[in-house]
Amino acid sequence: MSQILNIPNILTLSRIALLPGFIGGFYMHSNAGLVLSFVVFIICCITDYLDGYLARAYKQTTEIGKLLDPLADKILVLVAILYMVGFNMVSQNTLIPVAVTVCREVMVSSLRGSALNGSSMFTTSILAKCKTATQMFALATIFISYIFEIRSMCLFGEAVLWLSSLLAIISGFQYFRRIVN
Helix, strand or coil, rough: CCCCHHHHHHHHHHHHCHHHHHHHHHHHHCHHHHHHHHHHHHHHHHHHHHHHHHHHHHCCCCCHHHHHHHHHHHHHHCCCCHHHHHHCCCCCHHHHHHHHHHHHHHHHHHHHHHHHCCCCHHHCCHHHHHHHHHHHHHHHHHHHHCCCCHHHHHHHHHHHHHHHHHHHHHHHHHHHHHHHH
16 A cells, blocks of 8 residues: 555645546636636646656655556546637647647557556557656646736647647557557
């Protein structure tokens, strides 16, 4: 039990637990609400980095952590993207990379779920980690653009979201290729 409740796994679970605060900020319909959602989002992004770092540094990597960490990332990113779309924070053209991201995450999660005993073929690749970091950077940029009303920054964030969808496609194909080989 103590192996499951190590600090990296607690940080991972905290990302999921913080989501109601993230979502609640949107329903405040104010700049303060956006700031709340942004701060929660940034805390979640930091815990994503920290849980992986601590798990590797202190050799606290667990099978449950290997499953929960990417799941927590997917939930955070997908909820953030869907709320940004739902609250018209991004242009309609951004629906294309959003759809690509949602499809990729469902596909990879399905592949992971069908893997037996945490097969190493489903360890997170460097490219997939770059994809997640790019998504988080794009979403943080979009948040900042809305908080400070800088439209050009939102366009930049949307462009980075397009880049992350390209990384999502490539890393998704990597997972498929691992299964076929």
